[in-house]
Amino acid sequence: MAKIKSFEELKKIKDQVQSKVGLREKGENIDNLIQIRVAMATCGIASGAREIMNYMIDEMTSQGIENAVVTQTGCMGYCYAEPTIEVTTPGKEPVIYGDVTKEKAKEIIDEHVIKGELVDGIIPMTHKTIDQ
Amino acid sequence: MANYTMHMLVCSGTGCKSAESDLITANLEKYVAEANMTDEVQVLKTGCFGFCEKGPVVKILPDNTFYVQVTPDDAEEIVNEHIIKGRKVERLLFVDPKTEKMVSDSKKMDFYKKQLRIALRNCGLIDPDNIDEYIARDGYHALGMALTEMTPQDVIKVVKDSGLRGRGGGGFPTGLKWEIASKNDADQKYVVCNADEGDPGAFMDRSILEGDPHSVVEAMAICGYSMGATIGKVYIRAEYPLAIKRLEKAIEDAREYGLLGKDIMGTGFDFDIELTFGAGAFVCGEETALIHSMEGERGEPTTKPPFPAESGYWGKPTNVNNVETFANVPVILLKGADWFSSIGSEKSKGTKVFALAGKINNVGLIEVPMGTTLREVIYDIGGGIKDGKKFKAVQTGGPSGGCLTVDDLDTPIDYENLIAKGSMMGSGGMIVMDEDDCMPAVAKFYLEFTEEESCGKCTPCRVGTKRLSELLELITDGKGKMEHLDELKRLSRVIKDTALCGLGQTAPNPVLSTMEAFWDEYIAHIKDGRCPAGQCTNLLQYIISEAKCVGCTACVRVCPTNAITGTVKKPHVIDQAKCIKCGACYDKCKFEAISKQ
Ligand SMILES: Cc1cc2nc3c(=O)[nH]c(=O)nc-3n(C[C@H](O)[C@H](O)[C@H](O)COP(=O)(O)O)c2cc1C
Ligand code: SF4
Ligand code: SF4
Numbered sequence: 001m002a003k004i005k006s007f008e009e010l011k012k013i014k015d016q017v018q019s020k021v022g023l024r025e026k027g028e029n030i031d032n033l034i035q036i037r038v039a040m041a042t043c044g045i046a047s048g049a050r051e052i053m054n055y056m057i058d059e060m061t062s063q064g065i066e067n068a069v070v071t072q073t074g075c076m077g078y079c080y081a082e083p084t085i086e087v088t089t090p091g092k093e094p095v096i097y098g099d100v101t102k103e104k105a106k107e108i109i110d111e112h113v114i115k116g117e118l119v120d121g122i123i124p125m126t127h128k129t130i131d132q
Numbered sequence: 133m134a135n136y137t138m139h140m141l142v143c144s145g146t147g148c149k150s151a152e153s154d155l156i157t158a159n160l161e162k163y164v165a166e167a168n169m170t171d172e173v174q175v176l177k178t179g180c181f182g183f184c185e186k187g188p189v190v191k192i193l194p195d196n197t198f199y200v201q202v203t204p205d206d207a208e209e210i211v212n213e214h215i216i217k218g219r220k221v222e223r224l225l226f227v228d229p230k231t232e233k234m235v236s237d238s239k240k241m242d243f244y245k246k247q248l249r250i251a252l253r254n255c256g257l258i259d260p261d262n263i264d265e266y267i268a269r270d271g272y273h274a275l276g277m278a279l280t281e282m283t284p285q286d287v288i289k290v291v292k293d294s295g296l297r298g299r300g301g302g303g304f305p306t307g308l309k310w311e312i313a314s315k316n317d318a319d320q321k322y323v324v325c326n327a328d329e330g331d332p333g334a335f336m337d338r339s340i341l342e343g344d345p346h347s348v349v350e351a352m353a354i355c356g357y358s359m360g361a362t363i364g365k366v367y368i369r370a371e372y373p374l375a376i377k378r379l380e381k382a383i384e385d386a387r388e389y390g391l392l393g394k395d396i397m398g399t400g401f402d403f404d405i406e407l408t409f410g411a412g413a414f415v416c417g418e419e420t421a422l423i424h425s426m427e428g429e430r431g432e433p434t435t436k437p438p439f440p441a442e443s444g445y446w447g448k449p450t451n452v453n454n455v456e457t458f459a460n461v462p463v464i465l466l467k468g469a470d471w472f473s474s475i476g477s478e479k480s481k482g483t484k485v486f487a488l489a490g491k492i493n494n495v496g497l498i499e500v501p502m503g504t505t506l507r508e509v510i511y512d513i514g515g516g517i518k519d520g521k522k523f524k525a526v527q528t529g530g531p532s533g534g535c536l537t538v539d540d541l542d543t544p545i546d547y548e549n550l551i552a553k554g555s556m557m558g559s560g561g562m563i564v565m566d567e568d569d570c571m572p573a574v575a576k577f578y579l580e581f582t583e584e585e586s587c588g589k590c591t592p593c594r595v596g597t598k599r600l601s602e603l604l605e606l607i608t609d610g611k612g613k614m615e616h617l618d619e620l621k622r623l624s625r626v627i628k629d630t631a632l633c634g635l636g637q638t639a640p641n642p643v644l645s646t647m648e649a650f651w652d653e654y655i656a657h658i659k660d661g662r663c664p665a666g667q668c669t670n671l672l673q674y675i676i677s678e679a680k681c682v683g684c685t686a687c688v689r690v691c692p693t694n695a696i697t698g699t700v701k702k703p704h705v706i707d708q709a710k711c712i713k714c715g716a717c718y719d720k721c722k723f724e725a726i727s728k729q
Contacts, residue, residue, distance in 0.1 A: 003390030005398045007276035010267070010391075017264040024139055024257055025269075027194035028239075035194075038137070040172065041216060053172070057135040069194050072137045072172055074218025 019061070026069040034068035034113055037086040041075035047082035056085075056105050060113070068113050078123055087112055098123045134171040138215065140164075141191045143256065145180030145342050146335075146374050148188040152204055153177070156188055159207030167216055179343015181256040182497035183243055186226060191238060191256070198238035199224040229493060229515060243494050246512050248475070250483045251299075251459040252499045255343030260378050263385040266346040272391050274465035275350050278357055279399040284314060287358040291461065293469035295481030300326055300417075300454030301532070301558050301634075303480070303547040306461075309451060313441040314359040316449040321361035323352050324426075324445065324452045327368035327375070328410050328417035331530030332581060334561035336485040337455035339497050341368070341375035344459065345382035349405060351458035353392065354465065356403045359451055364405040367422050369412045379407065414531075414585035418633050419444075419452040421587065432589045433633035454559065456485055477503030480546035484557065490526075490564035491518045503544040506536060510564060521566040525649065529558030531578040531585075532638030534645025535571070554645040556638070570667035571650040572657055576604035578642040582635060593636025596627040600643060610671045612658040620647065666728050669713045673729050678703040680725035687717035687726065 004010050026033055038044070038053040057070050078084045081098025087108065088094040095118060097108060104121055111117045142148075142157045160175045181189045186200035190210065197220055199210065206224060213219045225234040226241060235241050249255070258265040266272070278287050292307025313321065325348060329337040341348065352364040368376055383405050386392040394402045408426045410416050416431040423445050425431035444450025460482060464472045473481045480502035486509065489495055493515030500509060510516065510523065517523050525535040528545075534555035536543070543549050547557050565574065579601035588594045603620050606612050624640030631637045647654060656662045663671040676687075676696075681703040688696045688704065695711040698704030706717070706726075718726045 003388075005390065007273075007280045007397050007399075010272055010276050010397060013264075014267050014270065014273070017268040019268075020262075020265050021258060021268040023136060024141075024193045027139075027196050030194050030196060031239075039218070040137075040169075041218070045168075050172070053137060054135045057137070070137055071194050072215075072218075074216055076218070 023069065023071075030069070032067075032090055034090070035086075035088045036068060036070045036108075036113070037073040037088070038070065039074065039076045039078075039082065039084045039086075040072040043075060043079040044082045044084065049083035052083045052085070052100050052102065052105050055102050056109065059106065059109055063109070063114075065109070065113060081123055084123065089116065096123045097121045134174070136172060136174045138173045139193045140173060140175045140210075141178045141193065141256065142175065143179070143181050143187060143189045143191075144177035145184075145339055146372075147180065147184045149374065151188045153188040155204040156190065156202055156207055159204050160190070160211060163208050163211035164215065167211055169211075169215060173215055176259045177261075178258060179255040179260050180339040180497055182247075182252070182339075182499075183494065184496040185494045190224075196237045196239055198226055198236065198241065200226045242512055242515065243496070243498075246504065246508055247499055248483050248501050249499050250463055250472075250475075251340060251347075251456050251485055252343070252497070253463065254347065255339060258344070260343050260345055261381055263346060263382070263389060266344070270466055271346055271462075272350050272386075274462035275353050275357075275391070276397055278354050278465060279397060279401050284358045284360065287354060287465070288314060290465055290469045291358075294464045294472040295469075295476070295479075296457065296460055296464060296472065297480065297547065298454055299456035299460075299484065299559065301529070301556070303557060306453060306457055309441060309453070310355060310358050312439075313361075313449050313451040316442055318448050320363070320446075320448050321359055322445045322448060322450040323355045323359070323361045323364040324419075324422070324440075324450055325352055325364065325366040325455060325458055326417060326419065326422060326452055327366055327372070327455050328422060329369065329372075329455075329559065330412070330414035330417045330585075331559055331561040333489040333563050334487050334530060334559055336487055336497065336560045338372050338375050340455050340459050340485075341372070341379050345375075345379045346386065347459045347462055348379070348455055349382050349386050349392065351461035352405060353396070353403045354461055355451060355453070355458070357401055359449070361449075361451070362402045362404070364403065365426060365445065366405060366407050367410055367416075367426055368407060370409040371412050376407065376409070383407075413587070414581075415587045415633070415635050418635060421633070422452070423450065430587075432587045433635070435632060456560070475501050477544055477546040479548055484545070484560060486560045486562045488514050488562050488564065490562075491521065491566040491569070492516070492564040493518055500545075502546045505542050505544055507541040509545070509562070510541070514564070517564065517566050521568065523564070524567050524569055525565045525571065525574075525646075527555075527563040527565070527574070527578075527642070528561070529556035529638075529641070530561045531581045532556060532634065532641055533558045534641045535565070535574070535649060537649045554641065554648060556641070568665055568667065570608070570663050570665040571646040571653050572604060572607050573663075573665075573667050575642045575646045576601060576608055579604055579639065582639040586635065586639075590630075590632040590636060592627045592630040593632070593639065596623060596631070596636070597639050599623055600627075600640065604643070607654065607657050608663070608668045608670070610657065610661050610668070612654075614658055616658070617647070617654060662729070672713050673708060674706055674711060674713065674715070674718055675727055675729055676704050676706055677725050677727060680723055682723055682725070684723070686720050686722070690716040690720045692716065 297303040421433040440450040583597040683701040
């Protein structure tokens with residue numbers, strides 16, 4: 001490891017390593033954040049949930065979205081519509097999207113996460129999330 | 133690069149480690165790998181979560197699921213259920229003893245609700261062995277800011293304005309201490325971190341060093357800059373192997389990053405840290421004794437003045453601070469003096485870490501704002517007294533402190549209030565006692581401790597503590613006389629006034645404070661030959677109730693001295709002259725016919 005030669009350099013390193021603890025810091029404040037849960041059971045992964053999840057994390061990082069957190073959950077029971085993601089805005093009922101593609105994921109970020117407007121592709125709720 | 137969406141934090145403080153938390157970590161890693169989730173789920177070891185009562189703890193983030201009393205065998209189920217299926221493992225969730233409901237979110241646990249973590253801000257949140265995680269939490273930014281944007285006087289001013297006071301016991305204003313050291317000119321000055329932590333039952337400093345060693349390293353460098361010292365020394369007891377290991381790794385990593393050593397961050401400031409190991413003598417926590425011990429001399433105190441800030445390590449100006457004091461410093465610089473001084477009570481700012489121990493439900497490590505009441509600490513955070521017993525007293529300040537009673541439950545805890553109550557803050561040990569604890573025996577326990585730990589240099593302490601503990605021995609043995617009480621008081625005064633160092637000066641506190649608050653108990657021992665708490669064996673009498681005894685003879689057979697006599701189906705009696713108070717009959721009787729008095 002090269003030595004840190006200035007305070008500026010230290011700040012740069014912090015930006016690079018921030019993601020290491022960012023998720024944990026968000027946990028402290030989870031009730032005020034929009035939670036995006038990607039179903040990461042076998043069926044979800046087989047349909048490309050992992051790619052969608054990584055895409056969403058990267059996209060939100062590059063847009064600098066701080067008030068949302070991407071995490072994973074198990075099978076939500078919509079195997080016919082994988083990849084599925086659940087978006088929960090504080091104080092509101094969770095919403096589940098099915099057959100999420102990268103384009104759809106982008107739309108969800110741009111419309112739902114940022115502007116709070118629902119987009120097409122919502123699966124009617126039939127299950128309870130693990131917290132209930 | 134891995135895009136983690138879930139973190140599994142495993143406590144690996146000394147407590148949980150001894151309960152196999154290393155194996156839990158290894159198993160979690162194994163099953164996460166089997167599930168092919170290593171890019172999504174990160175398993176890591178952190179410092180203490182504080183909830184030692186129910187350790188080992190595994191916390192899952194970001195959803196704050198808090199699994200307690202986890203065993204290595206539970207790892208598979210946690211991964212399969214929580215990670216793969218998205219369901220919580222209910223049997224491992226914490227059950228609130230008051231509501232008997234499961235609490236999955238640690239933020240909603242009573243234990244955490246009233247806590248405010250400043251000194252422990254990173255404990256249980258970051259991997260203490262990973263300097264990058266500390267940097268990600270703004271680590272070394274306070275140092276960077278001090279070196280590039282502040283003069284040493286600016287730094288001292290912030291620390292002074294914050295109102296931070298020493299957490300090692302005395303409560304001396306930290307900024308003022310730094311200022312004195314900065315004004316004393318010398319070719320070499322030293323920063324010393326006191327990590328001797330000798331109070332029985334205390335583990336605050338150990339937990340900070342195990343959970344967040346970089347915070348202490350950074351603060352020592354900041355202190356060095358403010359006072360013009362280039363060498364830091366940590367005096368740490370050799371009985372803390374894990375804290376030593378983590379601290380050594382932190383120092384090494386900081387050097388590698390150029391955050392210790394020559395020309396730190398290109399500013400021209402040099403600072404480095406060495407460790408000295410203490411052998412675990414309580415008196416070596418006293419700063420002058422500590423300095424002599426570091427110089428290779430006997431660990432004996434010397435009179436102050438001169439204070440270490442004038443003439444300390446090798447006669448040079450030396451600033452000694454406690455681990456927890458240091459751990460507060462970087463955040464104070466980053467968030468400002470106003471932020472810190474807005475927390476706490478009028479003269480005691482910020483928070484204090486306490487180690488809760490004794491007869492309390494939630495044994496563990498807590499941090500609360502100064503001014504929190506004892507009631508909140510014991511009942512809300514501590515979960516109340518074990519086994520539904522009655523609260524009797526709490527000892528703060530360890531062997532130098534005193535006891536607080538039911539009357540003090542609503543007293544805000546801060547330096548001044550504790551002193552006013554005849555106790556002291558000390559380093560933060562809190563030992564909770566219930567109705568079964570005998571107060572003269574508690575005083576005896578502490579006096580035996582100080583008698584053992586007295587360095588022997590001065591007579592009032594060496595001989596005085598021995599005399600005090602002999603008198604207490606007489607009282608708890610049932611041989612006490614009323615004049616012994618006067619003698620205890622008189623001797624206590626003399627020791628307080630004449631002992632050389634803090635150890636001796638404060639040693640009588642447990643005697644004086646228990647006599648003050650529990651005078652009746654002393655009298656009961658002496659006048660009635662009775663121990664109200666039923667603890668002092670020599671004062672106990674086992675008595676068979678004529679009404680309840682059915683004459684089953686069970687007790688006769690277990691009594692080792694044949695003290696029990698009687699005919700079958702008739703009430704039995706115990707010959708007190710033969711009874712050795714072993715309690716065997718008491719345990720044996722199925723009819724609750726035998727009582728302890
Ligand atoms: C007998 C005795 C034992 C002490 N033990 C400790 C100790 O274990 N840790 C500690 O930090 N201070 C201890 N002190 C207090 C130190 O002398 C000193 O005041 C303290 O380290 C200063 O740091 P602070 O201002 O940050 O509290 C002890 C004092 C006495 C008299
Ligand atoms: S008061 Fe006790 S510990 Fe302190 S110098 Fe005297 S003998 Fe030693
Ligand atoms: S065991 Fe109890 S009931 Fe039986 S003889 Fe002894 S005191 Fe009486």
